[in-house]
Amino acid sequence: MIFAEFRRLVSRRSFRLVAAFCVFGVLLGGVILFFQSSHDPNSGLKQAQAMVAECHAQVNAPNALRKGPGGPSLLIGGPCPTVADVLPGFDKRFRYAESIPSATRNIALPLFLLAFAVAASFVGAEWGTGMMTTTLTWEPRRGRVLLAKVIPAFVVLGTAVAVILAFLAVVYFPIGVFRGTTAGMTGAFWQHLSGLWLRAGLLAVFGAALGVGLATLARNTVAALGIGFGYVAIFDPILSHLWKARFAPWLLMQNFMRAMRLPVETVVRQSAFGRLTTEKILSSTRPAILLTIYGLALLAAAYYTFRSRDVT
């Protein structure tokens, strides 16, 4: 039965559309980035020079910024910067080793939401069409039926997200070579990047758990999506802003963001006597545990409901 559900999931139009959309998005982004970036380290030199010249022009202009009796030294922000200072800001080189991990972290959230939506649609469609009745007349053991949906959703969506992120890294590599720099691509970089893919994949699995769980509880795709996106767009932001200190560590989105950070985070603390100490904390362990508990709790509730409710 699990294999049948695997086949069904990958044959679904929604899954294929989302996958195609992601691949297209990565390719389009690559093309745009390719034309916007430059291999020349001095590609932004003219813009940097223009900025510095404009600053000097403003300082030297009659009556410009002379607000007090002290004269021109009252410039807010100090004297004008040099070209060397501002040049990095205009550098058009694509810095592969810096940009890819950052892009991976940023893309993980949309991919998590897509994994949630595809999983919700995967289960919700079966309820919506009434196909669940047919399925249960072929396999009446409901635990097996639910498990046969959970496993393919986890494996397919988790893998798909990791593969899309790996695809992003592959597609953008030539941009780093021809229109930027690949400096910094050490073994540690690849270890870090593959860790991010793994984490994004696991977060997609969590998204799939939420999608399957909510669609099983609601017996409907639209309701599951409404609850999910309503939480992300309304409930989570309101709660985290109203009771930030108390509830934020328990909310989904903050834990999601923390789970995508580096595994080890260095925090500088000041003691009561003014002594500074550095402390390394594991930033992703607690969110990972919390999200796992949330996912399992939702699936347990879905299973209990699915098992006990009539299918009419």
Place this chain on the structure above:
Amino acid sequence: MNAIEVRELHKSYRRRLRSAKVAVDGLDLEVPTGGVFGFLGPNGSGKTTTIRCLLGLVRPSAGECSVLGAPTPNDFSEVVGRVGSIVETPTFFAGFSGKRNLDLLAQIGGVSRSNVDAVLERVGLGEAADDRVRTYSLGMKQRLGLAAVLLKDPELLVLDEPANGLDPAGLKEVRDLLRSLADEGRTVFLSSHLLNEVQMICDSVAILAHGRCIAQGPVQEVLHVRGGNAFVVRAPKVRDAKSALAKAGFPSTFRGDQSLRVIGAPASAGAITKALADAHIYLTELRPEEISLEAVFLELTGEEQ
């Protein structure tokens, strides 16, 4: 052993802010192995709920059901491979072809996928096998439902309104198919509103009203309970014939086609002939009145209401 046994089945659905709705109210049912069993009842009489209880989709509030000897819903999984079923309108994934839907079901049920083409041909969907279900008519979906049922090569077929949406030719095909399945020794449990169809193919029937069984048994027995005590008499002078029969103790009523419906026991045919002959009226037709299942059904369910 009976294919299906139901004892004191009760099922009520809770409703918000209203009293519970009783769908099945103490139903007893025995479906013998082999043959076609008709399961009749007006809308809302509890047929589909009973079928859902039998298939483990709905938990009974009280009572017991067993299918092929296995108590449901708890042990239904033991016999599910031997039971093919359609509940209401067959539902499939609209975006997949008929063939792919059956392929997936075969994989779910651990049935050989090599049978898919054969069953699609058998129900007349061979040419439309690769079309998306979304493009199927209601009749084609019914045929696909039957194909899904046949895929398991089941001993027992539980079919809820399988002829819905079929054209006359389709009706005949399904009727022949079900009859042939029964002749192969399978049990067909058929819920239907098409009483003429049921009368043509069923060996036994049960009639439900308000969640209870009000008649059950072989079709001829059920018909004889309510029929078999009237004759149709045709004669040249129908009014004179009516008064002659009344004098002889046979009450009658006019039928629309210049004939009389005469109340009398099956053995009174001779006495009716004699009464008319004595009045110099010579009948042109005398036959026992045929009672249709539809008439019995309407009479029984009407009484219940």
